[in-house]
Amino acid sequence: MRHKHSDYMQWSKTQSRARFNLATSGVASFSLGDLSVNWENLGINGDNSYGYAPLQQAIAAHHRVDPDCVVESAGTSMANHLAMAAILEPGDEVLIEHPTYGPILDVTRYLEANVKRFRRLEENGWAVDPAEVRRCVTPKTRLIVLTNLHNPTSVLTSESVLRELGDIARSIGALVLVDEVYLDAVYEDTPGTSFLLGPEFVVTSSLTKVYGVSGLRCGWILAQPDLAWKMRRLNDLYSATPVYPGELLSVAAFQHLDLLRQRARRIVEADRKLLRDFLKGESRLCAIETNWGTTSFPRLLNGNADSFLKRLRSDFDTSAVPGRFFEMPDHFRIGMGVNTGMFDEGLKRISRALASDS
Numbered sequence: 001m002r003h004k005h006s007d008y009m010q011w012s013k014t015q016s017r018a019r020f021n022l023a024t025s026g027v028a029s030f031s032l033g034d035l036s037v038n039w040e041n042l043g044i045n046g047d048n049s050y051g052y053a054p055l056q057q058a059i060a061a062h063h064r065v066d067p068d069c070v071v072e073s074a075g076t077s078m079a080n081h082l083a084m085a086a087i088l089e090p091g092d093e094v095l096i097e098h099p100t101y102g103p104i105l106d107v108t109r110y111l112e113a114n115v116k117r118f119r120r121l122e123e124n125g126w127a128v129d130p131a132e133v134r135r136c137v138t139p140k141t142r143l144i145v146l147t148n149l150h151n152p153t154s155v156l157t158s159e160s161v162l163r164e165l166g167d168i169a170r171s172i173g174a175l176v177l178v179d180e181v182y183l184d185a186v187y188e189d190t191p192g193t194s195f196l197l198g199p200e201f202v203v204t205s206s207l208t209k210v211y212g213v214s215g216l217r218c219g220w221i222l223a224q225p226d227l228a229w230k231m232r233r234l235n236d237l238y239s240a241t242p243v244y245p246g247e248l249l250s251v252a253a254f255q256h257l258d259l260l261r262q263r264a265r266r267i268v269e270a271d272r273k274l275l276r277d278f279l280k281g282e283s284r285l286c287a288i289e290t291n292w293g294t295t296s297f298p299r300l301l302n303g304n305a306d307s308f309l310k311r312l313r314s315d316f317d318t319s320a321v322p323g324r325f326f327e328m329p330d331h332f333r334i335g336m337g338v339n340t341g342m343f344d345e346g347l348k349r350i351s352r353a354l355a356s357d358s
């Protein structure tokens, strides 16, 4: 049977909630009122067969790329699916970072690709090591896949490493897919999209994680125009047209992007400060700390994260994401950026749960 599900997504939709919910990865949502939208100007139908031109232009301007390279999609989820489905044939070799965001693996399995992995090691600060990638590619590798920032750890991959990956891909006729949904959570000297580094790069992203407008499902792919066109044709199988009111609201979100980002930044930074103090005082956990991003991925020094998290939720009404969804069962993922009071209390409850364990 072909792989046709995502265990992580199902868990996230049905079992991740708690009063103190640290199982998030995106920032708090903003209300429509924050976008100063005039309801009179919203419409139901519009000229958007292959995307709404003002939205494509807004995405293109955000990344300084040609609008012909922009493919609208329903979130980064659909962007990843369309990108990989347009590039890969069944049996093609795809080289994916380990650990990674589970649904990326699920999609490649659904597409019946031959999935290989390259390791990002905790002892190496979860960095992408180009030598490891070079060791793992073969002449059959069609696609190299990574997230930047990395989900679950929020580690940033530098431009020089990305360029090396581009060189490796070029040498074997492969492409590099970079999921950049968290990249704008680098709040100072924000790197430009890796799409600008060369024609080997395909990028996916959305407004869902860093801007607090997840419900708009405003996602996109950046690809060379011929590949972008293949992706739009493929999307014809899934959707006749995008949701026009969603596109109008997404254009409004782009007009207020700095405001949305700055508001979220204040919460993320307050949470990060609490997280640093928490990790400093918590001898039962260790974690690679980052300056950016909305998630952290501590390791439980003693014991199994799954049973710990079950108890954390049932006895302390607090949730975090089990590391097994990232193939790292000793770890768990904590999310920042929603509500600092909730985050603070969630961390305190994690400490109490850890103390009652030992």
Ligand SMILES: Cc1ncc(COP(=O)(O)O)c(C=O)c1O
Pocket: 025, 074, 075, 076, 077, 078, 101, 147, 151, 179, 181, 205, 206, 207, 208, 209, 214, 219
């Ligand atoms: C790396 C990564 N890519 C894609 C997604 C899905 O994003 P979207 O909500 O834009 O579909 C997530 C969600 O957690 C993610 O972590």
